[in-house]
Amino acid sequence: MATMKDIAKLAGVSTSTVSHVINKSRFVSEEISERVNKAATELNYTPSALARSLKVNRTKTIGMLVTTSTNPFFGEVVKGVERSCYQQGYNLILCNTEGDNARMRESINTLLQKRVDGLILMCSSLEGERIDVFEKYSDIPVVVMDWGPMLFTSDKIQDNSLRGGYIAAKHLIDVGHKSIGCITGPLIKHQAQMRYEGYKRALNEAELDFNPNWIVESDFECEGGYEAFNQMFAKGELPSAIFVSNDMMAMGVINAAHEKGIRIPEDLSIIGYDDIQISKFMTPALTTIHQPKYRLGKAAVEALLQRLNNSYLDPQVVQLEPSLVERQSVSAPKQSS
Structure with a gap:
């Protein structure tokens, strides 16, 4: 050579x-x-890329950790990160944690040893935990996506889940629903709690009653939505509409309702959250809350590069706003409840 x-x-x-x-x-x-x-x-x-990186103390590489899930939401965000890295002349190393805290910590250690210029974390399993390795590598910028409170310094990119939950429930109220259920994600997770709080705020504003039989906590996965609907169904009379806190669970709900001969939206209106790509191809096409997934990824890369160029900036929070996408899974109730 x-x-x-x-x-x-x-x-x-x-x-x-x-x-x-x-x-x-x-x-x-x-x-x-x-x-x-x-x-x-x-x-x-x-x-030699290695020789150049040693000289300028940059490898032009970003590490990203994401929880493995069947939810296409993560893949759509990663697409925004990868494309933005490419446009900025950076390489991306992607690690799946599979929701395992030990594996997450090992992956962080590995990426830091490979001298990545910065880290993007999308793993809510460590929400609120201290990660000691960040104290050792305090000069490495970190951007987290959609987490709750953190015990280490970082920039944060998040969706306004409180407003998203409010918009979802308010839409159901505006089309005439008075009996509205909610299938939440795991309420220990910040996004799930905020979406549920938004739902409650809309119902309180409209002075509607809460029926505990119509509120079920689940896990953000298809199977969880399917099981949550069956739990709600087993408790007796159903509401006229349900806010399901993500599209994957909504898919499970629609499947479970179909098995019981319940028509969507004629008998039951469903609104989801995320606006994943396949939501428009469900039957019926899913009314949902759009999360700007590509922009979430793009904003994370931009925040990281800004931090690399100016390490003295105060930690910033970039909040992207959700919006309503109307399709065919919501209609006015057959009669007032």
Whole structure:
């Protein structure tokens, strides 16, 4: 493999001149630059990314950790991160934690040892926990996505889940529903709690009653939505509408309702949350709350690069706003409840 020394010998210049031409670190005359570049081409010279990273203390690589899930939401966010990294000239190393705290900590250690320039974390299983390794690598910028309170310094990108839950329940109220249930995510998770709080705020504003039989906590997965609906069904009379706290659970709810001969939206209106790509292809197409997933990923990369360029910035929170997407799974109730 050719080196700068080989290029210098062929071009008849010093090694430092070759370095300045290749790294564009200082002005070199056009004539000498042309000789150096010609020699480099003849020798099939390829710059060493490792050597350059050691010199500038940057590897142009970002590490991202995400909880493995069947939910396409994560994949759509990762797509925004990956594309933004590519546009900015960065590589992305993606690690799945599978919801395992030990595996998450090992992955963080591995990425830091590989000298990534920064970390993007999308693993709510460590919400509120202290991660000691960040104290050892305190100069590595960290951006977290959609977490609750954190015990380490980082920038944060989040969806306004409180407003999203409010918009969902308010839409059901506006089309005439008075008996409205809610299938929540795990309420120990910040996003799930905030969506539930938004639902409660809308019902309180409308002075509607809460029926405990119509509120079921679940797990953000299809199977969880399916089981949650069956639990609600087993307790007796159903509401006329249900806010389901993500689209994956909504898919499970629609499946369970279909098995029982309950028509959506004629007998029961359903609104989801996330607006994952497949929500428009459900039967019926799902009315849902849109989360700007691509922009979440893009904002995370932008915040990380901003932190790399200015480490003295105060930690920032970038909040992206949800919006309603009306499709076919919500209609006015057959009669007032």
